Amino acid sequence: MRTITTNAQFDELYTDFQSTNAQIGFVPTMGALHEGHLSLLHRAKAENDLVVVSIFVNPTQFNDPKDLEKYPRTLEADARILEAAGCDLLYAPNVEEVYGGAMEKQRVDYGALTSILEGAKRPGHYDGVVQVVRRLFEIVRPHRGYFGKKDFQQVAIIREMVRREQIPVEIVPCELIRDESGLAMSSRNVLLSAESKQNALALVNTLRAMKERFPGASPKEVEEWGQAQLRNDPAVELEYLEVLDGLNFEQPEAWSDYQSPMALVAAFVGGVRLIDNLEFIVSEEA
Numbered sequence: 001m002r003t004i005t006t007n008a009q010f011d012e013l014y015t016d017f018q019s020t021n022a023q024i025g026f027v028p029t030m031g032a033l034h035e036g037h038l039s040l041l042h043r044a045k046a047e048n049d050l051v052v053v054s055i056f057v058n059p060t061q062f063n064d065p066k067d068l069e070k071y072p073r074t075l076e077a078d079a080r081i082l083e084a085a086g087c088d089l090l091y092a093p094n095v096e097e098v099y100g101g102a103m104e105k106q107r108v109d110y111g112a113l114t115s116i117l118e119g120a121k122r123p124g125h126y127d128g129v130v131q132v133v134r135r136l137f138e139i140v141r142p143h144r145g146y147f148g149k150k151d152f153q154q155v156a157i158i159r160e161m162v163r164r165e166q167i168p169v170e171i172v173p174c175e176l177i178r179d180e181s182g183l184a185m186s187s188r189n190v191l192l193s194a195e196s197k198q199n200a201l202a203l204v205n206t207l208r209a210m211k212e213r214f215p216g217a218s219p220k221e222v223e224e225w226g227q228a229q230l231r232n233d234p235a236v237e238l239e240y241l242e243v244l245d246g247l248n249f250e251q252p253e254a255w256s257d258y259q260s261p262m263a264l265v266a267a268f269v270g271g272v273r274l275i276d277n278l279e280f281i282v283s284e285e286a
């Protein structure tokens with residue numbers, strides 16, 4: 001595996017890639033790698049000639065400076081993990097290299113996609129996500145970009161950006177990976193105490209119990225039942241828990257109007273903000 005930090009280094013390699021017509025799979029990350037990230041890498045390896053992973057903690061997508069400061073940074077360990085997993089190229093730029101002093105972000109408005117859930121709770125977050133992914137696509141010029149459904153809303157927004165801006169890249173959504181306890185894997189999980197990790201299982205357990213109640217109770221009933229579970233849990237500070245159609249982010253009244261019913265949740269547990277989601281029809285294990 002080669003590790004590079006500048007765009008000039010990337011441009012030089014890109015010329016070689018082009019001369020062999022290599023298909024490039026790209027996995028953008030913020031590092032502190034875990035099995036969730038590696039599942040994206042494995043899929044990208046299977047579907048491309050070479051895989052580029054980026055590690056860049058993008059300051060423009062953090063709406064809370066404390067969150068940015070606390071974000072785990074483990075570049076050396078990450079590089080070892082990537083090498084062992086067969087990554088071809090690690091691109092680990094600094095802020096200057098990515099933005100060249102032009103960090104000003106534009107407001108992104110894709111209707112409900114950007115205004116509800118994370119869009120409502122983390123103002124400016126998706127403006128920064130769209131800005132950095134657009135920029136990374138410009139630098140890396142991949143054939144395919146791999147994104148985890150752990151960040152379900154993010155994948156939908158990136159797809160919409162690529163569609164609107166006609167960026168020539170295929171967006172590949174990848175399954176959400178959980179640890180053996182059921183907790184959705186996340187770089188932020190290292191910030192949880194053992195007790196908080198246990199308490200955090202309330203999120204996945206509630207989502208699973210909501211799925212059990214589908215389609216016997218209405219979408220609103222299932223949603224309100226789940227919200228009550230988490231509001232009554234003293235270890236959980238709920239931000240949102242909503243049932244919606246994952247295909248268009250709409251919230252019809254009857255299940256018959258849903259194509260991909262699911263629930264998405266965000267909550268603080270032990271001072272750490274966690275998100276999770278569960279699709280009701282596609283099996284989790286699929």
Ligand code: AMP
Pocket residue numbers: 028029030031035036037039040146147148149150151174175176177178184185186187
């Ligand atoms: P991050 O480093 O958190 O920005 O994540 C980089 C990529 O890995 C994003 O596309 C995430 O959706 C994906 N990812 C993070 N955690 C998981 C997980 N548990 N399962 C699947 N993909 C994940």
